[in-house]
Amino acid sequence: MRFSIIVLMLLDLVALAIDLKVAYVDILSGNLKILNVESGKAEDTVKNVFLKLSDPPLGFTSCVPKNVLRVYFKIGNLLVIDLRGEEIEDLNFDEERCLLHQILLSLFMNLKDVEDVKILIDGGKRNRLVEFVDISLSFPRELWSTWPQR
Amino acid sequence: MIPIFSLSITLNLGRECVYSGGDLPNFSVLEKVLTLISDYLGYTPPTRDSVADSEYLEFRGKILGVSKSTGNYTLGEKTVEPEFMSLKRILEYFDIPILEKKGTLIVPECVLRDIRVDPNSAKIYYSGNPAFVYKTSGTSLKIVSTGFVLYGEKIYEPGETIVEIPSYGMKVAKILEHLGNDLIFMEKLESTEKLILEDFGSWGGNPIPTRTMLILFGRGSGLVVIRPFSRDLKGIDLEAFRSSEKLARRVANILGYSFEICPLADLPIGSKSMAIFLKKGDEFEDILEILREMIDFEILDNRVDAFGPGGVGD
Numbered sequence: 187m188r189f190s191i192i193v194l195m196l197l198d199l200v201a202l203a204i205d206l207k208v209a210y211v212d213i214l215s216g217n218l219k220i221l222n223v224e225s226g227k228a229e230d231t232v233k234n235v236f237l238k239l240s241d242p243p244l245g246f247t248s249c250v251p252k253n254v255l256r257v258y259f260k261i262g263n264l265l266v267i268d269l270r271g272e273e274i275e276d277l278n279f280d281e282e283r284c285l286l287h288q289i290l291l292s293l294f295m296n297l298k299d300v301e302d303v304k305i306l307i308d309g310g311k312r313n314r315l316v317e318f319v320d321i322s323l324s325f326p327r328e329l330w331s332t333w334p335q336r
Numbered sequence: 337m338i339p340i341f342s343l344s345i346t347l348n349l350g351r352e353c354v355y356s357g358g359d360l361p362n363f364s365v366l367e368k369v370l371t372l373i374s375d376y377l378g379y380t381p382p383t384r385d386s387v388a389d390s391e392y393l394e395f396r397g398k399i400l401g402v403s404k405s406t407g408n409y410t411l412g413e414k415t416v417e418p419e420f421m422s423l424k425r426i427l428e429y430f431d432i433p434i435l436e437k438k439g440t441l442i443v444p445e446c447v448l449r450d451i452r453v454d455p456n457s458a459k460i461y462y463s464g465n466p467a468f469v470y471k472t473s474g475t476s477l478k479i480v481s482t483g484f485v486l487y488g489e490k491i492y493e494p495g496e497t498i499v500e501i502p503s504y505g506m507k508v509a510k511i512l513e514h515l516g517n518d519l520i521f522m523e524k525l526e527s528t529e530k531l532i533l534e535d536f537g538s539w540g541g542n543p544i545p546t547r548t549m550l551i552l553f554g555r556g557s558g559l560v561v562i563r564p565f566s567r568d569l570k571g572i573d574l575e576a577f578r579s580s581e582k583l584a585r586r587v588a589n590i591l592g593y594s595f596e597i598c599p600l601a602d603l604p605i606g607s608k609s610m611a612i613f614l615k616k617g618d619e620f621e622d623i624l625e626i627l628r629e630m631i632d633f634e635i636l637d638n639r640v641d642a643f644g645p646g647g648v649g650d
Contacts, residue, residue, distance in 0.1 A: 320605075325599075
């Protein structure tokens with residue numbers, strides 16, 4: 187029993203040390219860059235990705251605010267994320283696109299079994315993320331497994 | 337017998353004069369002229385020799401001789417008195433193509449030897465100066481002479497269309513020029529025939545007619561954006577995505593802009609469309625000209641009025 191607890195603790199430590207790949211905005215160039223960061227303390231990868239997205243390291247910034255993720259769930263290979271509308275309502279044209287790309291890129295890089303991502307706002311289907319970006323359809327891995335601005 | 341008088345004649349190689357003088361130049365001059373012509377038209381240069389009192393020029397499998405004592409010429413087995421000889425007759429004897437214009441003999445500076453057309457390319461073989469240009473239209477590739485070009489039996493003058501190759505809906509994508517042969521890569525014309533041009537932010541994602549492309553213009557940092565496809569639509573938006581992507585990447589590449597895939601709500605779902613955010617200093621009309629070089633189109637509707645201060649993406 188004691189051995190099992192030790193093994194579980196060790197596994198937990200290993201899990202905490204797993205790196206995440208997260209997309210941040212390089213302050214100097216204004217471009218998105220993928221960084222390997224140590225996983226956060228949240229209980230799962232999706233939450234950890236959002237935690238890290240809103241906490242950029244020195245020299246980088248992020249369009250993803252804290253607490254933007256309300257809830258998420260999976261249906262087969264589809265990941266549905268539900269965002270808080272009030273956290274993103276002030277984003278401008280560039281920030282709105284930046285938020286979408288940061289989230290999709292980071293999720294697809296860390297969740298290998300996810301093939302599509304669907305975005306909800308405040309628990310419901312919306313046509314616009316904020317003002318300019320259409321989120322009525324799901325987003326396929328093929329296009330966001332690499333940064334789509336080339 | 338020496339001719340009493342000799343007419344003056346000018347011989348041009350293309351647009352360049354290579355001989356001007358008596359109508360019957362001596363063998364030394366003839367040898368130089370024929371050697372120059374050989375350089376351009378890809379012939380083996382002439383050889384000159386003398387036997388007894390006769391001089392000979394061997395060129396293109398034929399022999400021209402002249403007797404120093406009688407002044408008579410021999411053209412193969414035929415003897416011709418000098419008064420019946422001329423530079424023109426010598427050139428014709430050696431089967432050199434010539435054009436006579438206002439007392440000037442013109443030898444072509446270029447010979448189009450072969451034109452091979454494949455489904456996606458054309459190869460042009462020639463010798464001499466590449467005195468021609470390629471002109472494309474929606475339906476054909478024209479080779480137009482800029483000098484004097486021999487193709488088949490005819491010498492084409494500047495401005496004449498030498499040959500018109502049906503392009504079967506293709507247009508010239510790239511020309512690799514090598515001395516002696518040009519390789520022309522053809523690619524399928526974009527099928528778009530009608531363009532709708534609109535300010536970004538005004539279209540609202542409304543559907544567009546079939547065989548039509550929507551291009552939205554705004555000010556920005558130099559960016560071309562297309563809509564992604566989505567599996568929700570079970571493939572019906574894939575063709576529009578692929579053709580939008582292909583054209584948008586080329587536009588971005590030529591303009592030095594970034595290319596981005598992002599579902600801007602203003603871009604209609606499942607339709608060929610893109611949004612171009614012009615860099616400061618770039619003008620809408622210039623972008624249209626660049627597009628015109630890439631696709632054949634007619635503008636169905638142009639409501640671009642943008643570019644006032646405070647446009648999206650500024």
